[in-house]
Amino acid sequence: MEATIVSDNVKHYPVLLKEIISVISPQHGGTFIDCTFGQGGYSNEILKYKDTNVIALDRDIETEIIGQRLQKKFPDRFFFKNLNFNKLSNLKLKNLNVKGIIFDLGYSYVQMKDQKKGLSFNSSGDLNMRIGLNDFSASEVVNNLSGKELEKILKYFGDEKNARIISKNIIKQRSSKKIRTKDLVNIIEKSKRKQNYKTHIATKTFQALRIFVNKEISSLIYGLISSAKILKKNGILAVVTFHSLEDKIVKYFFKSLSEHKSVSRYRPKIDQKKVSFKMPLKKPITPSDKEINENPPSRSAKLRYLIKLEDTFDIESDILKKFSHLIDIENLSLKL
């Protein structure tokens, strides 16, 4: 597998690359939107096929330099923009026949290892977790929101069983001193009685804060809705997820667009609706044992895709209602 090398020690392996290419089939040419450019693994691969064009987005300004290099190589076929994919509808794409839109959610290995971003519990200094184009940091969240608010974030975004006790201990400790990354890890260690976890004891709390700081839930939902509208007939929407919350949202959205029966409890009376999309596989595509061996973090990746059956800008999905409880939690940030 090809790895995009950024520095001597830190490499990012594009996950499910062969599978993505086989789903979007760039060998026939066309315009593709890579919503999560990252280290450019997917864009590079698509551009190897002549007659392809790629529009790439990433919220992390540090990926722009990789985008600029690719722009030099393919001035007429590649375009990069530092943009959150929740603003996809702001791009002027009206007359473009977009053949495929891809999302490779989460963060690259390079970002996870970046001390400044502070995504890892091994980072030092202040809590940050801002990937780019953010309004607030994890430090502001942990040091300002109430115990109840923090508990909701840890419970719903991290599935953290010990959310209440961790939040209580955060409030106790921050009355005497601002909480920084190492302090938070210590609080989590003290709050959890059971210590023999498969993953690091702080994983769930850190994931929850990262999702909250980067507004991952609403970004994903608005990114998906815009993509479904932008695509033309036969266009493909392909999404790689890394955690169960993301996958739940993608799965629900794809089902809501492709099944005749309403999947919603909000619309129980309508049992037959018109669909403009097809989901060819009910189950997600997952990495082979070989890929997991070469790149262990790929083990949690799931690829789902959807095909648009007709040209229409109207889409019928109640995804915003379905996940409104999560968007309400995200909106706790309005207090910061």
Ligand SMILES: C[S@@+](CC[C@H](N)C(=O)[O-])C[C@H]1O[C@@H](n2cnc3c(N)ncnc32)[C@H](O)[C@@H]1O
């Ligand atoms: C897993 S990496 C993508 C790796 C890429 N497929 C490759 O092969 O190099 C995900 C990228 O998506 C970006 N990203 C995450 N959320 C985003 C959002 N809401 N808008 C735009 N970019 C986002 C991250 O900054 C990161 O660079």
